[in-house]
Amino acid sequence: MWTKKDIPDQTGKIAIVTGANTGIGFETARALFEKGAHVIIASRDAEKGLDAIKRLKSAGVHGELELGILNLACLEDIKTFAEVFKKSHQKLDLLINNAGVMKPPAGKSEDGFELQFGVNFIGHFALTAHLYDLLQHTKGARVVTVSSGASRFIEQIDYDNLKLEKPYDDFREYSTSKLANLYFANELNRRAAGTITSIAAHPGVVYTELTRHIPDNELEVAFARFPTVMQPWQGALPSLYAATSPEAEGGAYYAPDGEGELSGYPAPVTIVTPAMRDGNKASELWDYAERVTCLNFP
Numbered sequence: 547m548w549t550k551k552d553i554p555d556q557t558g559k560i561a562i563v564t565g566a567n568t569g570i571g572f573e574t575a576r577a578l579f580e581k582g583a584h585v586i587i588a589s590r591d592a593e594k595g596l597d598a599i600k601r602l603k604s605a606g607v608h609g610e611l612e613l614g615i616l617n618l619a620c621l622e623d624i625k626t627f628a629e630v631f632k633k634s635h636q637k638l639d640l641l642i643n644n645a646g647v648m649k650p651p652a653g654k655s656e657d658g659f660e661l662q663f664g665v666n667f668i669g670h671f672a673l674t675a676h677l678y679d680l681l682q683h684t685k686g687a688r689v690v691t692v693s694s695g696a697s698r699f700i701e702q703i704d705y706d707n708l709k710l711e712k713p714y715d716d717f718r719e720y721s722t723s724k725l726a727n728l729y730f731a732n733e734l735n736r737r738a739a740g741t742i743t744s745i746a747a748h749p750g751v752v753y754t755e756l757t758r759h760i761p762d763n764e765l766e767v768a769f770a771r772f773p774t775v776m777q778p779w780q781g782a783l784p785s786l787y788a789a790t791s792p793e794a795e796g797g798a799y800y801a802p803d804g805e806g807e808l809s810g811y812p813a814p815v816t817i818v819t820p821a822m823r824d825g826n827k828a829s830e831l832w833d834y835a836e837r838v839t840c841l842n843f844p
């Protein structure tokens with residue numbers, strides 16, 4: 547059973563963690579920082595990001611911490627974040643595409659995508675594109691993308707509904723964005739073979755602010771269905787395993803090893819649908835993302 551104590555020394559490594567001000571991202575950043583990494587706390591809100599840095603530093607000095615302002619709902623803001631980062635850093639060892647939004651009221655990103663698809667997938671696609679040159683020139687660089695068990699609840703990407711053209715179904719749209727995250731991780735690993743390693747992870751079921759848009763009474767019923775709901779530090783383990791374990795493999799998908807992959811310790815995902823394995827669909831999504839963002843890579 548792999549846990550935080552198994553993380554190798556990260557001294558000298560530079561890591562960006564998106565959505566690092568809270569939840570699973572905060573705990574991912576904490577573990578990397580504790581092992582000596584220089585971690586960029588990417589947050590869309592400066593106050594929340596600085597507060598996270600304060601909380602992390604209060605536990606004692608380990609690596610280094612830096613705030614990065616990143617709004618994944620806006621392609622122009624993503625470009626600015628990457629430009630600022632590249633002005634002061636010559637390499638990037640770890641990019642943890644963690645930030646996410648689940649079941650918000652119907653809405654769109656600033657560029658017109660359904661909000662969950664826009665933030666969870668398009669935002670991270672664009673971020674990785676802008677940072678790709680640095681990743682490519684950093685020996686051993688890894689990109690970890692956080693998906694979800696929800697990636698198995700959707701059979702295909704509906705290209706006629708990525709800009710909220712159809713009546714809104716909050717969970718269908720979330721699941722679409724998470725299947726897209728998985729396709730992205732797999733396809734990046736394939737396209738960038740030999741330069742960077744791309745791995746997907748999902749945390750299981752974890753108490754975080756992700757459920758902020760779900761009314762309390764519905765949430766109680768939803769959580770009651772699960773035998774165990776984990777704490778954020780436990781939910782961060784699959785991402786941390788993917789980011790740091792010498793045994794983690796490019797193109798793999800890691801999740802908790804317990805029943806239903808709801809809780810436990812990192813292991814390769816075993817609950818896999820035909821859609822999740824479909825390399826042609828992953829490639830098709832990549833081409834779509836390149837077209838709509840006007841960002842071509844590798």
Ligand SMILES: NC(=O)c1ccc[n+]([C@@H]2O[C@H](COP(=O)([O-])OP(=O)(O)OC[C@H]3O[C@@H](n4cnc5c(N)ncnc54)[C@H](OP(=O)(O)O)[C@@H]3O)[C@@H](O)[C@H]2O)c1
Pocket residue numbers: 564565566567568569570571589590591594616617618619644645646647648665692693694695748749750751752753754755756757781
């Ligand atoms: N919790 C679970 O059970 C669970 C299960 C499966 C998958 N996941 C995945 O795990 C990842 C982390 O989620 P979490 O559970 O830790 O949720 P969380 O506590 O709500 O954290 C989500 C993070 O994403 C950030 N974020 C949201 N919209 C953003 C935007 N437009 N631009 C930049 N950052 C944005 C949030 O920033 P603010 O604080 O400013 O909103 C926050 O830092 C997500 O990808 C989620 O889909 C979670």
